[in-house]
Amino acid sequence: MVAAPEPRPLVWVDRVSKHFGEGEARVDALREVSIDIYPGQVVALLGPSGSGKTTLLNVIGCILDPSSGSMELDGEKVLESGHWTRSNLRQLRLDKIGFIFQAHNLIPFLDATDNVALVLQLAGADATTARSRAMELLDYLEVGHRRSAMPAKLSGGEAQRVAIARALANRPRIILADEPTAALDSKRAGIVMDLLRKVAVDQEAAIIAVTHDEKIFDRFDRIFSLRDGRLDEGGAVTS
Amino acid sequence: MNLAYRDIRHSLGRFLLTCVGLGLLLGVVLAMIGIYRGLVVDALTIARAPAVDLWVVEANTRGPFAEASRIPGDIREAVARMADVTAAGSITYQTVEIEHGGDKLRLYVIGYELTRPGGPPQIAEGREIARSHYEMVADKSAGLTLGDRIRLGRHVFTVVGLTRHQVNSGGDPAVYITLPDAQKLQFDLAPPAARVELARGTGGSSRDTVNAVVARLHANASPEAVADTVHRWKHLSAITQEAQEFILTRSLVDRARRQIGLFTSLLLVVSAVIIALIIYTMTMEKLKQIATLKLIGAPDRTIIGMIVQQALALGFIGFAIGAALIVNIKDYFPRRVVLEPDNVMILGLIVFAVCLVASGLGVRAALKVDPATALGG
Numbered sequence: 001m002v003a004a005p006e007p008r009p010l011v012w013v014d015r016v017s018k019h020f021g022e023g024e025a026r027v028d029a030l031r032e033v034s035i036d037i038y039p040g041q042v043v044a045l046l047g048p049s050g051s052g053k054t055t056l057l058n059v060i061g062c063i064l065d066p067s068s069g070s071m072e073l074d075g076e077k078v079l080e081s082g083h084w085t086r087s088n089l090r091q092l093r094l095d096k097i098g099f100i101f102q103a104h105n106l107i108p109f110l111d112a113t114d115n116v117a118l119v120l121q122l123a124g125a126d127a128t129t130a131r132s133r134a135m136e137l138l139d140y141l142e143v144g145h146r147r148s149a150m151p152a153k154l155s156g157g158e159a160q161r162v163a164i165a166r167a168l169a170n171r172p173r174i175i176l177a178d179e180p181t182a183a184l185d186s187k188r189a190g191i192v193m194d195l196l197r198k199v200a201v202d203q204e205a206a207i208i209a210v211t212h213d214e215k216i217f218d219r220f221d222r223i224f225s226l227r228d229g230r231l232d233e234g235g236a237v238t239s
Numbered sequence: 240m241n242l243a244y245r246d247i248r249h250s251l252g253r254f255l256l257t258c259v260g261l262g263l264l265l266g267v268v269l270a271m272i273g274i275y276r277g278l279v280v281d282a283l284t285i286a287r288a289p290a291v292d293l294w295v296v297e298a299n300t301r302g303p304f305a306e307a308s309r310i311p312g313d314i315r316e317a318v319a320r321m322a323d324v325t326a327a328g329s330i331t332y333q334t335v336e337i338e339h340g341g342d343k344l345r346l347y348v349i350g351y352e353l354t355r356p357g358g359p360p361q362i363a364e365g366r367e368i369a370r371s372h373y374e375m376v377a378d379k380s381a382g383l384t385l386g387d388r389i390r391l392g393r394h395v396f397t398v399v400g401l402t403r404h405q406v407n408s409g410g411d412p413a414v415y416i417t418l419p420d421a422q423k424l425q426f427d428l429a430p431p432a433a434r435v436e437l438a439r440g441t442g443g444s445s446r447d448t449v450n451a452v453v454a455r456l457h458a459n460a461s462p463e464a465v466a467d468t469v470h471r472w473k474h475l476s477a478i479t480q481e482a483q484e485f486i487l488t489r490s491l492v493d494r495a496r497r498q499i500g501l502f503t504s505l506l507l508v509v510s511a512v513i514i515a516l517i518i519y520t521m522t523m524e525k526l527k528q529i530a531t532l533k534l535i536g537a538p539d540r541t542i543i544g545m546i547v548q549q550a551l552a553l554g555f556i557g558f559a560i561g562a563a564l565i566v567n568i569k570d571y572f573p574r575r576v577v578l579e580p581d582n583v584m585i586l587g588l589i590v591f592a593v594c595l596v597a598s599g600l601g602v603r604a605a606l607k608v609d610p611a612t613a614l615g616g
């Protein structure tokens with residue numbers, strides 16, 4: 001069930017550390033974390049609360065400055081000894097990274113279609129193309145029938161699928177998900193995981209998902225666990 | 240897609256309610272500006288009505304409005320004979336209080352010579368005074384109608400014509416009667432002792448006194464030069480129209496003007512603070528969405544655009560509501576509210592600027608938002 005590793009990892013993290021505060025108040029959220037993830041892999045990130053899972057996702061998503069370490073995303077060097085080597089991280093996020101949140105975080109004043117179309121337009125698609133691609137995606141995620149609904153009118157599972165459609169819109173090769181199934185029942189959680197697997201295969205993407213949900217552990221190719229900022233592969237499947 | 244518009248459409252009722260609230264506030268600001276302008280215009284109305292270049296008044300006074308002035312009626316002939324003077328007329332001004340229809344009515348009675356400068360500038364209804372006695376032209380603001388019969392002193396006058404917006408600096412409506420009628424009225428209303436003196440012709444004054452003589456000059460004559468000549472007659476002062484208007488705005492209504500001016504500035508500051516608060520709050524409510532937008536890769540200009548556009552829409556709609564409100568109710572104010580397009584435009588520009596500055600505050604807050612806050616956990 002493990003996809004054959006390519007020679008080049010999609011996500012390559014080398015001895016990244018991150019600490020918050022200094023002196024007495026210093027918290028080491030990540031300690032020399034190294035990880036490499038290949039196209040097609042669906043990876044779980046486990047660990048007790050406060051172990052640094054969100055911090056690691058934020059660093060890989062280029063929204064948090066690490067204290068030290070190096071990083072390559074999709075073959076491009078983005079971090080070298082704790083310093084960003086690429087200036088436009090926003091464009092990088094837009095092109096390469098999709099985020100799925102625990103709370104769906106849809107824009108409340110846009111309907112389902114436009115929530116997805118927005119990221120397509122931000123990436124340069126014209127309005128018509130964006131909308132039709134958005135509708136395709138919603139169909140693909142089986143929420144096409146709710147395409148004109150406002151987020152407040154969607155059920156938790158529907159909203160989460162719209163959010164996934166949005167994360168997938170620009171065909172990112174790296175998808176970061178922070179507890180994507182926490183708000184869903186186990187049946188819905190299974191559907192979402194199947195979807196992510198499908199995306200990983202179809203788009204040759206890497207998917208990193210933080211989860212506490214033991215029911216879905218068997219759906220991951222690899223499982224990493226964090227404890228006090230240190231990462232181990234395999235690790236305890238209890239958090 | 241336009242995020243500002245989508246957000247507004249999504250919570251349209253609330254946005255419009257905010258606009259109406261802001262509109263009422265801006266309406267009050269506009270009303271104050273209008274009242275302020277109205278005060279100045281009212282102060283000048285009576286002085287502008289005769290359309291003259293020179294006011295001849297009692298020596299060492301700044302009459303007839305700012306200070307009392309009494310001069311002999313025959314001065315008019317002397318003034319009329321001067322070089323450069325094309326027309327001259329005697330005028331009296333007095334405030335009387337009468338009973339009319341059970342109400343007290345304060346009137347500003349202007350006596351003028353029928354064929355000379357000093358009469359009503361424009362008749363809105365009816366006609367000018369045609370007979371030399373007991374006819375009057377009244378301002379509409381007095382609430383009189385054509386044909387009304389009004390007792391002034393010992394005589395009953397018939398309203399034959401109506402003017403519009405002719406009030407003195409205190410807001411009392413003007414009524415025009417002939418000079419002889421006005422002089423008789425002044426005599427009738429004078430204290431008994433003075434009346435006895437006047438009747439005897441003693442005490443140095445006669446019944447033929449007026450408050451001012453007004454004069455029109457040739458188009459290319461210098462009012463200052465003519466005023467100088469008059470001045471040299473010692474017992475008289477002469478004030479050019481320009482100086483008269485200056486006296487009226489600077490000394491007569493100056494305090495009221497400053498009072499309202501200060502209050503208007505305060506209102507403007509309050510409005511600015513409220514606009515800033517509204518826009519700041521609007522932004523703070525969207526911080527989570529802004530973080531999400533940043534996270535999914537929206538450029539700063541998309542976010543700035545959303546905030547600034549909403550701020551401007553709020554300001555524009557609020558201002559339009561306020562302006563529409565005041566334009567529609569301004570004539571119901573007891574005193575004149577004058578809204579010149581330039582006043583309205585300047586307030587519009589101020590609101591525009593305030594909105595921009597206020598959205599600057601919101602933008603600052605929005606740009607500081609860490610996209611990571613969207614992830615949570």
Ligand SMILES: Nc1ncnc2c1ncn2[C@@H]1O[C@H](COP(=O)(O)OP(=O)(O)OP(=O)(O)O)[C@@H](O)[C@H]1O
Pocket residue numbers: 020021027028029047048049050051052053054055056616
């Ligand atoms: N902005 C910050 N400032 C200071 N300390 C922080 C900050 N963000 C995280 N931390 C600390 O870093 C450590 C790791 O936090 P992180 O959010 O990555 O944990 P987590 O594994 O995601 O926990 P949870 O399962 O509760 O979401 C925690 O001790 C946390 O208190």
Ligand SMILES: [Mg+2]
Pocket residue numbers: 053054055615616
């Ligand atoms: Mg977390």
